[in-house]
Amino acid sequence: MLDADVEVDRREFTVRAALQVAAGERLALFGPSGAGKTTLLEAVAGLVQPRRGRIELGGRVLTSTASPVSVVPPWQRRVGLLRQNPGLFPHLSVRDNLCYAPTASPSEVELSELASVLGIESLLSAMPARLSGGQAHRVALRRLLLAHCDTLLLDEPYAGLDVSLRRTLTDLVSSLVAERSVPSILVTHELADAQAFADRLAVLDRGELLQIGAPDEVVLHPASRRVAELIGYLGFVPSGEMVAGVHPERVIAGGFSDRGLVLTGTVTASRPAGAGWEADLRTGEAAITCRLPDKPPVSDGEFVVTVLDPPFFSSDGSAIAAASVESEQDTAEQVRR
């Protein structure tokens, strides 16, 4: 169990976050660049000093600014940190890299088994420069596990790799986390990576923890308009006193008032996107973008789409619960009549 409740000062803002990650749980920390995600991991790893707070890992107090004040130095924390650069030591062979930690003492048999799992039997005595990007990341991950760390912190480790390799490595980390039953945190600014990895998703923006919950819960019911924007909601359509958030992938062609918000507008532009089409739609004063399987007709004629169960936000940006949305819509309709 990793329990962190810290405030870390940065140049422009203070990162404030309270996180609990259970053993074997995978938390994704999602947010734009410069939101303070890495700072939070570095605070857990002991590389930056929080102004205030407490960090516990498996019952050990790593950092406490309240009395009794204690700061465990990085080399005694048993925290595994994997960054985008795998951080293999270039002057040591792959074998020496794997066995680097003083606590790592695998037998020769274990090492050769590990090498065959990694597919690097012939490279064990080679220098890390001979490894491919994916191999280097796998070796770095194994090195952390051989060091018997009590938690895995992944700081956008696979940002430079292609999508399929990224998915393979993410799956590998997931299975290893489950096998070792350690808490793990993945920092990423790619929502797809976060969803592929995480049991829970935390959204961080400018140092503030905006929402934390199950990935689909966060994606379908953002707690605020800001979260919705970060998650990928591209359009916000006024509806009475409120605005509805429109995610491009939550739009279907045709009017189905029982499935969500029906919008009528004109298609201003469309382009191929993935296996379907992306279209810009103008409805009244709002512009939305939607992903559709078929090419929409580009004409001045009206085009009807349905936004599936959109989240609604009040004018101050906070989310409005679905039940109250319905009653408000009723009153709005009554007023119109």
Add this chain to the structure above:
Amino acid sequence: MSWAASPAAAAGGADPGPGGEDPSDPGGQRRLAWSGRVTGAPLRLRSVSAWVSVVGAGVIWLALLGPVIALFTHLSAGAIASALTAPGALDPLVTSVESGLVTLCVLFVLCTPLAWMLAHGRLPFPRVWEAGVLCSLLLPPLVIGLLLVFLVGPYTPIGQVLAWMHQSATNTFLALVIAEVYESAPYYVLGAQAAFASVEPRLEQQAALLGDRPRRVFRRVTLPLAAPGLAMALSIAWARAMGAFGAVIIIAYHPAGIPLQIYTTLQETGLASALPYALVLLVVALPLPLAAYIWSARAGRRRRG
């Protein structure tokens, strides 16, 4: 890809030159040619400026190497033999090597921590510290020698402390080491600082997170990664210490090292008999830098796989 790849040049036609507009090539091929040159294609001499720069490079290279060439063309085997077999001829060589080795030890022990702290910004007012290092680099060695007399001469507090310990920092081996340290230290400190700065801090962090205390991180990661750069810095300092003359002639006229031997021989018997000692100086001063260069190049190749 080069200029020769463009159709006009291949046909031997009028070359538009770097500034001219080639109507048959609206941008495309030209850009290809330029990008080819950036990636290291052999230089084609197609313009006046290219000729000037190549000739200039050759001239300056020859000029820099000229003295070494002159040394070898003016030496005769007989002169070397007679110079080196004269009684006591090799004493300055021993003095120079001994004082140089002591200087290297002093530099390594005292200046390595300073270089590390400068590279990691661990010192308050880092600019002031750097200025102090640059000071001895920028002062003419002769001036350093003069000022050292005021610092460690027999009538100064330091000189009196040394006298009380039955030592002296003028015209002694100690004086020679002090002068050599002053002349070579900035080269070592600046080189070592660059070597430490080139070590990726995240690798040191990773080593710490894997369980190494700072001293172990330094020994297992920082030092090996900085070693090629440190070796280069140390060998440059060695060459400087071997050739130290300006400060040496003022506070350490005795015991004479090779540079002073060259000077006194030149004064007493002339150019021809001083030349063999110049060769000796080169032979003594060069192996360490060469070895360091070869070793760091090999270390680099090994790391690249």
